[in-house]
Amino acid sequence: MAGWVHAKRDLGGKKFLLLRDRDGIVQVVISKDQRELCELFYELTLESAVSVVGKVRADARAPGGFEVVPTRIVVLNLARAPLPLDVSGKVPADVDTRFRERVLDLRREETKAMFKVLSVALRAMREELYSAGFVEVFTPKIVATATEGGATLFPVAYFGREAYLAQSPQLYKELLAGAFERVFEIAPAWRAEESDTPYHLAEFISVDVEMAFANYEDAMRILERVVARAAREVREVAPRELRVLGYEPPEIRLPVRRITYADAARVLAESGERVDPGEDLSTPHLRRLSELVGEEVYFIVDWPDKTRPFYTMPKDDGVFSESFDFVWGHLEIASGSTRVHRKDLLVKRLKERGLNPENFEFFLKWFDYGMPPHAGWGMGLARLGLMLTGAKNVRELVAFPRDKKRLVP
RNA sequence: GCCGCGGUAGUAUAGCCCGGCCUAGUAUGCGGGCCUGUCGAGCCCGUGACCCGGGUUCAAAUCCCGGCCGCGGCGCCA
Numbered sequence: 001m002a003g004w005v006h007a008k009r010d011l012g013g014k015k016f017l018l019l020r021d022r023d024g025i026v027q028v029v030i031s032k033d034q035r036e037l038c039e040l041f042y043e044l045t046l047e048s049a050v051s052v053v054g055k056v057r058a059d060a061r062a063p064g065g066f067e068v069v070p071t072r073i074v075v076l077n078l079a080r081a082p083l084p085l086d087v088s089g090k091v092p093a094d095v096d097t098r099f100r101e102r103v104l105d106l107r108r109e110e111t112k113a114m115f116k117v118l119s120v121a122l123r124a125m126r127e128e129l130y131s132a133g134f135v136e137v138f139t140p141k142i143v144a145t146a147t148e149g150g151a152t153l154f155p156v157a158y159f160g161r162e163a164y165l166a167q168s169p170q171l172y173k174e175l176l177a178g179a180f181e182r183v184f185e186i187a188p189a190w191r192a193e194e195s196d197t198p199y200h201l202a203e204f205i206s207v208d209v210e211m212a213f214a215n216y217e218d219a220m221r222i223l224e225r226v227v228a229r230a231a232r233e234v235r236e237v238a239p240r241e242l243r244v245l246g247y248e249p250p251e252i253r254l255p256v257r258r259i260t261y262a263d264a265a266r267v268l269a270e271s272g273e274r275v276d277p278g279e280d281l282s283t284p285h286l287r288r289l290s291e292l293v294g295e296e297v298y299f300i301v302d303w304p305d306k307t308r309p310f311y312t313m314p315k316d317d318g319v320f321s322e323s324f325d326f327v328w329g330h331l332e333i334a335s336g337s338t339r340v341h342r343k344d345l346l347v348k349r350l351k352e353r354g355l356n357p358e359n360f361e362f363f364l365k366w367f368d369y370g371m372p373p374h375a376g377w378g379m380g381l382a383r384l385g386l387m388l389t390g391a392k393n394v395r396e397l398v399a400f401p402r403d404k405k406r407l408v409p
Numbered sequence: 410g411c412c413g414c415g416g417u418a419g420u421a422u423a424g425c426c427c428g429g430c431c432u433a434g435u436a437u438g439c440g441g442g443c444c445u446g447u448c449g450a451g452c453c454c455g456u457g458a459c460c461c462g463g464g465u466u467c468a469a470a471u472c473c474c475g476g477c478c479g480c481g482g483c484g485c486c487a
Contacts, residue, residue: 011445018448027448046438063448082419082438090449091421091437096479101420152486168487193486194410200486283483309487325487335487378487405479 001026001068002051002076004107005044007088015041019052019068020107027067028052040073047087047104049076095393102400102409111396113241114389117234118381118397121388122186124233125207128226134182134209139172141165141188145359152192154202165190168378169208170311171363174339177210178371184209186381196404198393199331199383203402207384209336210376216313216322216338219375220258220299223326223334227297227384228252234388247390250296250328257298261320264300267292278304278319286330297333297387300325310349313338326379328387336377343367 003021010016015038017028030037044050054070085093085101087108098105105111126136142156143166153164169185176183189206209222231249235242242248265275273288275281281289281300289300305314305321313322322338340346343364347357357364382394395401400409 007449009447009450011447011450012443013445014447016447016450029446032445059446061446061448084419086420086437088437088449093420094479097420170487191486194484195486196410197483197486198481307487312487323487332487337487 002049004087005046005048005050005079007046008041008044010041017041017044017052017073019050026064027062028054028070028073029062029067030070034070037070037073040075043078044075045079045081047079047083047107049079050074051076095395099395099401099406100409106399109244113238113244114385114391114397115399116241117238117245117389118385120234120237121230121384122381124230125226126186128229129184129209129222132182132222132225134184134211135180137173137176137180137183137185138187139166139169139176139185144362152194154190154192167191168206170309170378171360173208173210173376174311174371174374175363175366177212177374177376178366181212181372182209183211194404198395199380199386201382201394201398201401201403204394204398205381207334207379207381208376209378210339210374212372212374214338214375215373216301216324216336216375219336219338219377220301220324220326221255223336223377223379224252224254224256224299227326227333228254228256230384231388245389249388249390252297256326257293257295258301258324259293259298260302261300261304262302264289264293278306280307283330286327286332290327290329297326297328300327308337310346310353310355311337311339313340322375324377326377328383331383331386333383333387334377334379336375338373338375341367341371341373 001019001021003019006018006020006025008015008017013032015030017030018025019028030041032038051074052068052070053072054068056066056068058066083104085097085104087104089109093101093105106115129136142158142163144163153167156163156165166189168189169187173183173185185208186205187208188203190203191200192202193200209219209226211218211222231252234249264281265277268275268281268285268289271288271292273285275285301324302315302320303323303325305312305319308321308323315321324336325332326334340349346360346364346367350357350360380394382397385391385397386394389397391397395403
């Protein structure tokens with residue numbers, strides 16, 4: 001077997017080498033009379049990569065009831081000492097240190113547990129979507145225009161032309177729904193925003209769903225099932241990891257409660273918060289609201305139309321829209337809506353927002369050819385990860401996070 | 410970008426408010442010794458640090474100013 005030197009204990013007569021691999025930690029025992037192995041033992045440094053050939057034997061004194069008596073130990077790569085980060089979990093590290101020394105940090109049990117949980121959740125979400133008839137797709141990540149105005153894009157030199165990294169698969173996933181009916185994509189998106197918070201990244205993984213012949217109610221039903229299944233499977237498949245994390249994800253009972261924006265604003269106003277009618281809710285508002293609502297997760301539905309992008313279907317009243325946010329505590333984990341499928345309305349809404357419909361011809365054109373009513377949502381994977389792991393910062397759930405400050409490693 | 414808090418050995422921290430008793434304490438790591446089936450092994454010895462630049466003062470890790478860096482809150486943000 002092969003792994004990393006997790007710890008060493010020298011008791012003279014016996015030397016214990018704790019070897020860690022993806023399955024866990026196993027004890028290797030070296031006796032005093034094994035001269036060469038003892039020499040090697042002294043030279044080994046923590047986190048060195050080694051391979052061990054030996055006999056596994058049961059021994060009640062060993063942790064887990066068995067241990068390995070080696071006949072041969074090969075040092076594959078001797079680690080430099082001292083380590084810039086404690087992997088064994090004895091000494092904590094600042095988040096900044098952890099990202100600087102990320103590969104060592106990723107070997108820590110706690111960090112590995114987070115990524116395992118995220119992986120289980122991804123598989124659960126895919127399975128739920130596949131079983132509901134969704135097709136997994138990919139949309140272009142180099143694009144010609146912003147999906148909507150405002151958000152800052154990362155420019156890319158593209159054969160002498162200016163292009164951008166996609167901030168969202170939005171428009172392309174809609175077009176794909178116009179062919180496959182039900183599509184989803186799990187892929188990166190980029191935003192060059194000033195946002196500097198524990199739940200924003202310049203590069204993040206977005207879980208996107210788009211479904212034809214559907215409205216936002218249908219989209220919410222899929223979303224709550226996907227999230228509930230992810231939470232359930234994490235609890236069932238990764239209990240060991242959750243124990244390491246000392247965390248239990250919420251149990252999500254369906255249907256998840258829906259609260260209209262209007263009711264949310266009213267409840268907030270009644271509790272003494274100042275809410276500008278028709279404006280987006282601020283983070284402090286959402287913190288307060290989650291206390292008032294008393295649910296771990298809930299939907300805020302029917303947002304004011306003006307807070308939503310052009311492709312969102314307005315309600316007949318002209319004020320609100322067929323839209324929703326999925327909220328955990330004070331954090332928006334996903335948002336979606338019924339989309340506008342009529343070209344004339346799309347053009348009108350683009351103009352209202354100061355966007356030039358000519359730049360969207362690649363998108364609008366297909367609304368002349370039977371684009372069905374459709375709806376969908378987008379979810380920040382790492383934000384969901386916060387709910388599933390109890391991590392406090394989305395960066396912890398990205399192996400090599402990209403934010404305003406970090407471009408390396 | 411604004412506000413708040415912070416920056417002490419490889420790592421994580423105590424000390425700072427109330428300047429001198431700091432030759433800067435502790436844990437972990439590292440080096441050495443003892444112990445000898447440990448299991449976060451234990452015990453002893455050693456090793457290694459005050460972010461940068463100014464200022465105040467007899468005296469600065471400690472007080473003041475500027476800078477850089479980090480974290481949090483907010484803003485911005487589908």
